[in-house]
Amino acid sequence: MRIAIVTDAWLPQTNGVVTTLQNTALNLRKFGHEVEMITPEGLRTVPCPTYPEIRLAVFPRSVVNRRIDAFNPDALHIATEGPLGNAARAYAISRGRSFTSSYHTQFPEYISARFPIPAGVVYTYLRCFHSRATHVLVGTEEMRRDLRLRGFRRVVPWTRGVDTDRFAPSARLRGGNRPTLLYVGRVAIEKGVEDFCRVDMDARKVVVGDGPQLAGLRARYPEVEFLGFRYGDALVAAYQEADCFVFPSRTDTFGLVMLEAMACGLPVAAYPVTGPIDVVRHGTTGWLSHDLRESIVGALAMDPADCRAQALEFSWEASARQFESHLVPFRTLTARRAAKRRATNQGASATSQVRPRNF
Numbered sequence: 001m002r003i004a005i006v007t008d009a010w011l012p013q014t015n016g017v018v019t020t021l022q023n024t025a026l027n028l029r030k031f032g033h034e035v036e037m038i039t040p041e042g043l044r045t046v047p048c049p050t051y052p053e054i055r056l057a058v059f060p061r062s063v064v065n066r067r068i069d070a071f072n073p074d075a076l077h078i079a080t081e082g083p084l085g086n087a088a089r090a091y092a093i094s095r096g097r098s099f100t101s102s103y104h105t106q107f108p109e110y111i112s113a114r115f116p117i118p119a120g121v122v123y124t125y126l127r128c129f130h131s132r133a134t135h136v137l138v139g140t141e142e143m144r145r146d147l148r149l150r151g152f153r154r155v156v157p158w159t160r161g162v163d164t165d166r167f168a169p170s171a172r173l174r175g176g177n178r179p180t181l182l183y184v185g186r187v188a189i190e191k192g193v194e195d196f197c198r199v200d201m202d203a204r205k206v207v208v209g210d211g212p213q214l215a216g217l218r219a220r221y222p223e224v225e226f227l228g229f230r231y232g233d234a235l236v237a238a239y240q241e242a243d244c245f246v247f248p249s250r251t252d253t254f255g256l257v258m259l260e261a262m263a264c265g266l267p268v269a270a271y272p273v274t275g276p277i278d279v280v281r282h283g284t285t286g287w288l289s290h291d292l293r294e295s296i297v298g299a300l301a302m303d304p305a306d307c308r309a310q311a312l313e314f315s316w317e318a319s320a321r322q323f324e325s326h327l328v329p330f331r332t333l334t335a336r337r338a339a340k341r342r343a344t345n346q347g348a349s350a351t352s353q354v355r356p357r358n359f
Contacts, residue, residue: 001074002034003327006064008082009104010039013054014209014229015186016256017104020160020319021079027320036071038064038084050114051188051212061087075327080104081129093132098328101133102158103147106274109190109251127151134328139254140278156326161316162259169265169308170240179300180204182242182266184235184257185249187211187226192248192271197221199246199293208238239264244299247276248292255279258286263311265304269295285310 005025009017025035043063045055057063064087068076076092076099078085085101092099107126108119130136130152137158138144144155181203183196188211197205197217205224207217218226230238239245245261245268252275258268259279268286270276280286285307287298 002036002071003028003075003077004036004038004068004071004073004088004330005077005079006038006084006088007079008040008056008084009054009080010037010041014231016160016254017080019256020104023161023163023316024320024323027317028324030317031320031324033324036067036073038067038088040084053211057083060084061090064088065091073330076100076330077102077323077327078133081107081126086129089129089132092330097330098134099132099330100135100137100326100328101130102137103130103143103152103155104139104253106190106251106253114189123150135326137323137326140275142274142278143253146274158322158326159314159319160254160256160259161314161319162256162263162311163316164263164312164314167236167239167260167263167311169304172240178202178204179243180206180241181244181246181269181296182206182208182238182261183246183248184208184230184238184260185247187214187217189213190249190251192250193217194220195248195292196246197224199296201293201296203296206238206242208235235260236264239266242266244269244296245286246270246292246296249273249275252276259311259314262286262307265308267299267302267304267307269299271295281306281310 007021011018025037028035040055040057043057043060045057048054048056060083064084068091078088078099078101108122111117111122112119134154136152136155138147138155139158139160141157144157147155183193185191187193187209193207193213194217207224207226208230210229214226239261245266247255247258247268247270250271250273255275261268262285268280270280270286270288271290272288276288280288282288285302287295289295
């Protein structure tokens with residue numbers, strides 16, 4: 001079938017959302033589907049306030065309408081809540097079409113960290129944005145419970161994957177009196193990177209990534225090695241050279257980098273919050289404590305083989321299959337009701353009308 005995915009997050013951005021969507025599209029095509037990615041690429045954009053690395057499309061509605069009309073999809077998925085996502089949502093609602101959406105990022109907490117805007121106000125907007133979606137896909141069960149408590153409806157799970165062929169342990173022996181601690185991700189206030197930098201222990205600290213806090217943290221913590229972005233083999237090498245992966249964020253919905261670290265045999269030190277709670281097995285593949293130093297000490301005692309074994313349970317193919325199972329036919333609501341009545345008259349199950357393979 002033809003699947004349209006609309007996202008404001010796309011290359012050259014480097015983050016978990018882009019990685020997830022790239023691998024989802026790749027595997028959907030392997031399954032035999034035709035996938036149309038509607039992204040900011042080729043559109044007029046402006047930098048996102050306080051985060052210039054992210055580019056937002058300017059007045060994209062007409063372009064989105066034309067792209068969807070031309071592709072004539074069997075299913076529409078809206079991945080983000082930015083200008084492109086809003087344009088696709090408006091298109092679907094104005095034509096009475098069904099669609100799915102996904103919740104990747106805790107924007108209420110991100111925005112509150114930067115501006116004097118209460119998180120509750122942003123949650124109200126996001127709840128409205130996702131209210132018309134047939135399914136709202138989220139990465140973890142903890143995030144699913146949290147959104148449901150906040151009034152979001154029809155929230156369903158969509159786990160993540162990791163390329164365990166690329167991300168794999170090295171032959172070197174870990175351990176020693178001065179371990180190497182690694183953080184990989186955006187260097188931004190919502191990621192808690194400064195918590196990592198100021199942990200008081202005798203260790204080599206390495207930060208891989210870039211973002212608006214990089215210059216300030218580099219000046220305040222000269223003992224920390226800030227390497228900027230690393231890609232491909234260089235990124236894998238950064239994981240392989242470390243003894244513990246430190247994930248200091250309190251605002252992530254999943255934390256894909258934790259899977260990459262565990263695939264390389266790295267235990268994870270983190271806070272017991274959304275994301276790590278669902279990804280890390282406390283006392284087996286990492287340590288979760290509100291004291292980050294305690295988390296690091298505990299994680300360093302974990303067996304790298306257990307970390308690798310857990311990562312092997314995740315695959316991008318399984319993630320894409322789960323995504324596929326939540327898609328709904330991109331047809332008018334009236335047409336859906338008629339199809340439902342026909343199925344009922346034929347003695348078929350009405351729920352079978354929303355399974356991808358029955359489109």
